[in-house]
Amino acid sequence: MPLSWALVFLPWAGALLLALLRQERPAALANIAVSAASFVLSLALLAHPGGNQGWTHIDALNTPLVLLSFLIGLTTAVFSLGAIGAERFDAPRLRAYHVAFQVFMGAQALALLADNLGIMWVAIEMATLASVLIVAVHGTPAAIEAAWKLFILCGVGIALALFGTIILYLAAQPFVGHGDNGLSWAVLYTIAERCDPGLLNLAFVFLLVGYGTKAGLVPMHSWLPDAEAEGPIAISAVLSGLLLNAALHAVIRAKAIVGAHPETVAPGPFLIAFGLASLLLAAFALWRRRDARRFFAWSSIEHMGLAALAFGLGGPVANLAGLLHMLGHSLAKSAVFFAVGHAAQLKGSQKIADIGGLTATNPGLGWGLALGIAAVAGFPPFSLFASEFLVLTDAAATRWWLIAPLGLGLLTAAAAKIRTMQALCLGDATPEAEDAPPLWTDRTTLGPVWLHLLLALLLGLALPAPLSALLAAAARIPG
């Protein structure tokens, strides 16, 4: 079996195994084992020469994203071991939770590795359905509403993306004839300049709006805060860190095809417009949030907007910044979700007002969260500072008028995050809930949190040479 399919089927095989386990701790441990095995297997991507294998491909753009997915999958599984007790699942829900998690991981890998755009669409749809199931798993009215919103909005989104995919094939049809080649990204990329530009434009509109819904771009974002706030705690990390990346990756692939034709309407400005709208709306919406998990979900909208804007600017520098931003955001944001989730369990509430003074009562958690929020707010030395700085300098060089709105959005959002950081981590400690999680769960939370922060720091301070070469190669792909 080619490596790419092994990476997809290993989590799915794990899902079958997990469907059989009824008890909480063995199931959570098996979940860690499956995730660890997937992560180790994904390391083989680094040694892989790349290229197309049938419906899948391995290149510089998807390799770092897949590696990151399985890394966060593993840390989420570790966190889940400690957090799952507080979710109080009964046996069917426990199994549904673990199965859906591994189905999601496999679909996420397939969405990134797929060369065939039809397969990519099916994978994103599967990941969506798995996440709907996970978000709904508690069955409370709030969870059902979040899942319903996720299903309806993302259902429309991915339906539009399929329409875009069909039109893309219609554009390519005169040159590729019948057969699976017609949806291959690599083939479409090479023949794009001969295709009909009008059809490519139409396809891009549908692909951008469709996959953009999944990436949480404004104005199609409204499912995201509810989904990340109401699902099981561990899931916010993968929804925010992974699913959004897979969707944005699909948008970038579409942009690469459409941008390869000289006569199409340039796709960049559309991405800039959606990105800027997301950044600005989220920056101001952050000030009105009372719920800690919704707050950080809105911050995901802001960061995906900035990444989309970077890819809209285009060129090797801005693309590199966008990619680095996706990687840094996933690491820092999932660390924050782990810490906030644990704090919410400790305090028995996820309202910002009910969580306070964490550094005094739980120093490891409190300082981890404080540093995580600083990283998410774009403070040096974390990698989000580097990527935001790169975007700003590139915007200054190519589109000077972007500087003012961009700076306004970034500063407003950073200020809102500092305020929330002070509320959550500093100040007077709020009382803890009576049924706080057992002490050993501190380790399963703090390990992932600090590991992610360390990696986000490394990414910002010193990129290892092979990784920077990989990212530089990836930055040339979207054009």
Next chain:
Amino acid sequence: MTFGQLPYDVAHLLGGGMLLISFVLLYQRRVGAVINALALQGVLLACAAAWQGHVQSAPQLYLTALIALGAKAVLIPLALRTLLRRLDLHRTVETALGVGPSLVAGVALVALAILVVLPITAGNRAIAREDLALALSVVLLGMLMMITRRNAILQVVGLMTLENGLILAAVGVAGMPLVVELSTAALVMVLLVVGGVFVFQIRERFDTVDIGFLERHRGESG
């Protein structure tokens, strides 16, 4: 292939019929009638897919037709009817935008679809162009229905007509790869949500499946 030739005329008739039913879906005031119209649209979709299979000599499209007939014309409408009866839902359509304005908006959307698709597909064969315009109209009307109807069950119906439009587009494009896989995957989405409502009996959580009631659970109040 153009106007006056049998393969074109039949494909056009079936696509046009689906569009007509999309309008029927917009003006029905009873949920039961909406479900009947949806089933009829499923039958027309199956016929359209089978006809394209015949015209393009693409046997896999017969499979698409069979799946559409089984699931969209029989299984899902039956399931929705059972839900309607068992959960004792509202039988009248509750609109966010009245029937008259909905129809006007629908006509505008069809005009938009034609204006968008026809000019840019001038180089393609007529059958592909007009099928695409019809399919896009069905897709847009499905979205309109999801926006303007408040009952949760009608939003699922809207999503299904949206998908019917997608499959109409996919079968109309000669040589489209993975049509069977894509149409099945799209179907799984609806099957899962209908199944989910069955299994979880969402009715027990809400007094009504009217999604207006869901808005209370936003978690941001207080």
